[in-house]
Amino acid sequence: xxxxxxxxxxxxxxxxxxxxxxxxxxxxxxxxxxxxxxxxxxxxxxxxxxxxxxxxxxxxxxxxxxxxxxxxxxxxxxxxxxxxxxxxxxxxxxxxxxxxxxxxxxxxxxxxxxxxxxxxxxxxxxxxxxxxxxxxxxxxxxxxxxxxxxxxxxxxxxxxxxxxxxxxxxxxxxxxxxxxxxxxxxxxxxxxxxxxxxxxxxxxxxxxxxxxxxxxxxxxxxxxxxxxxxxxxxxxxxxxxxxxxxxxxxxxxxxxxxxxxxxxxxxxxxxxxxxxxxxxxxxxxxxxxxxxxxxxxxxxxxxxxxxxxxxxxxxxxxxxxxxxxxxxxxxxxxxxxxxxxxxxxxxxxxxxxxxxxxxxxxxxxxxxxxxxxxxxxxxxxxxxxxxxxxxxxxxxxxxxxxxxxxxxxxxxxxxxxxxxx
RNA sequence: GGAGAGGUGGCCGAGUAGGUCGAAGGCAGCCGCCUGCUAAGCGGUUGUGGGGGUAAAACCUCACCCAGGGUUCGAAUCCCUGCCUCUCCGCCA
Numbered sequence: 353x354x355x356x357x358x359x360x361x362x363x364x365x366x367x368x369x370x371x372x373x374x375x376x377x378x379x380x381x382x383x384x385x386x387x388x389x390x391x392x393x394x395x396x397x398x399x400x401x402x403x404x405x406x407x408x409x410x411x412x413x414x415x416x417x418x419x420x421x422x423x424x425x426x427x428x429x430x431x432x433x434x435x436x437x438x439x440x441x442x443x444x445x446x447x448x449x450x451x452x453x454x455x456x457x458x459x460x461x462x463x464x465x466x467x468x469x470x471x472x473x474x475x476x477x478x479x480x481x482x483x484x485x486x487x488x489x490x491x492x493x494x495x496x497x498x499x500x501x502x503x504x505x506x507x508x509x510x511x512x513x514x515x516x517x518x519x520x521x522x523x524x525x526x527x528x529x530x531x532x533x534x535x536x537x538x539x540x541x542x543x544x545x546x547x548x549x550x551x552x553x554x555x556x557x558x559x560x561x562x563x564x565x566x567x568x569x570x571x572x573x574x575x576x577x578x579x580x581x582x583x584x585x586x587x588x589x590x591x592x593x594x595x596x597x598x599x600x601x602x603x604x605x606x607x608x609x610x611x612x613x614x615x616x617x618x619x620x621x622x623x624x625x626x627x628x629x630x631x632x633x634x635x636x637x638x639x640x641x642x643x644x645x646x647x648x649x650x651x652x653x654x655x656x657x658x659x660x661x662x663x664x665x666x667x668x669x670x671x672x673x674x675x676x677x678x679x680x681x682x683x684x685x686x687x688x689x690x691x692x693x694x695x696x697x698x699x700x701x702x703x704x705x706x707x708x709x710x711x712x713x714x715x716x717x718x719x720x721x722x723x724x725x726x727x728x729x730x731x732x733x734x735x736x737x738x739x740x741x742x743x744x745x746x747x748x749x750x751x752x753x754x755x756x757x758x759x760x761x762x763x764x765x766x767x768x769x770x771x772x773x
Numbered sequence: 774g775g776a777g778a779g780g781u782g783g784c785c786g787a788g789u790a791g792g793u794c795g796a797a798g799g800c801a802g803c804c805g806c807c808u809g810c811u812a813a814g815c816g817g818u819u820g821u822g823g824g825g826g827u828a829a830a831a832c833c834u835c836a837c838c839c840a841g842g843g844u845u846c847g848a849a850u851c852c853c854u855g856c857c858u859c860u861c862c863g864c865c866a
Contacts, residue, residue, distance in 0.1 A: 393824060397835045404835090407847040411792035420846080427846040594783095594821080717821095722803090726821080 353452050353713045360386050369458040372465050372674040382451055389444040396437045403430050453556070454563055457709040459674045460646070460683040466673025472686070473673065478657065479666030481690045482749060489755075490693040491747040492624040495521060497755050498772055501625070512622075513614065513629040520772045524746070524759075525632060527766035528739050529607050532634040532659055536736055539655060541605035541636060546585035548608050549576040554588040557714030559680035559706075566615045569629075578611035582635035583733045588714055590639060594726055595718040601640040601648065605736065608633065625740045626698065632739035638732040639716065642708065645730035646683075649705040653685045656701045656736045663760045665745050666690040668697050682707045685734075689745040700741045703734030 500521025
């Protein structure tokens, strides 16, 4: 969420930055609400002040057994007036707050301007895509041949976009989770295992609600939602807290299953593991001081890239342009892994700096040593990494002519085998 | 699921026959004083958000005693609803 006063005072800047994202927003109504709200607020405060003073006086008079009936009558009228104003005030507050909740974050000035993902800018590549002396198979073909991925039974048990991992496939999934958590924690990220059902308040805190309800699974008869990413529970760890300066930065890593409706992606990536309703992911989350957040974003991205380097998987990193940037993010790097069967790079991690956008929604603040007042922290997160897509990348990049798959060196201690056959 | 108890400031903990309580006291923190060092002691100070005000402060004011409603001239204190915590029973991984 953007700050009310900031929006009020920077109308033009907001309009410009939203236009870069492809949003056309009418702020005039908001300005009108704010003007009226402030006026009513002052009126209400003056009246409340009067009531406080006179009520005190009434108390004193009653103690002295002096008649205060005329004052009580007078205050009755004042209280009624306050009540009416407060109702209007609440109405206006709701309107402005709901409006602000639907505004996306302002892109950082280093984010390239563009209309959609075709204008994202590649900033680096690592590794060289392997030359095959045979035609590489798609991961779903490999997975079914080796009997480690069962798409059909996933559909039977639940429905489309659900998959069963079996044998060494299941073990590969588990190995990757452990490998990534071990690597991340060795770099100072604290491991978290959070609830995977969260309440609406937490979803609002990180920006999924109110705008993107249709992309979430909601539990019937409750206020709970299945998380679409560990970002939600982990960022909300410090909801409504005031942290001490010396507690920052905070680094967390968490493995969770993730659940997404994938509404609006009908027909996309129907085959294979790329786009599932349920998938595993190891996430990286940071809470940092504002002046550090862009340096922290670079390091977060580097930490995610390091996982691919250790797995010896070729990738490239792109910076998302304004038109492709996520709702809550001020700047995002996508890391895309090379998939030989598709002959293209596919997203495997998304690393973002949300600046104070989430912190303001979730009221995550900190206090500087020796300074008055509080400031919002900056929050960041990135996948480190999406497990299912990493499985895809390993199967496709490490496949051999005979249909078997070599286990990446760093995973062998976890897998206990060198080859999946 | 059944029965009970409770939710007050960074922490502990007063305050419930409504009135000057943003809230006693203690601890912790900060600033002084004192002190051979440490400890003890003495004095002062320390919440959050909003509106106004200022060059910036100072300052004025409103709100906040789990959350949301209600009663009242006036509520931390009374009433209702919700959430959470604890204890006992049941059930269960």
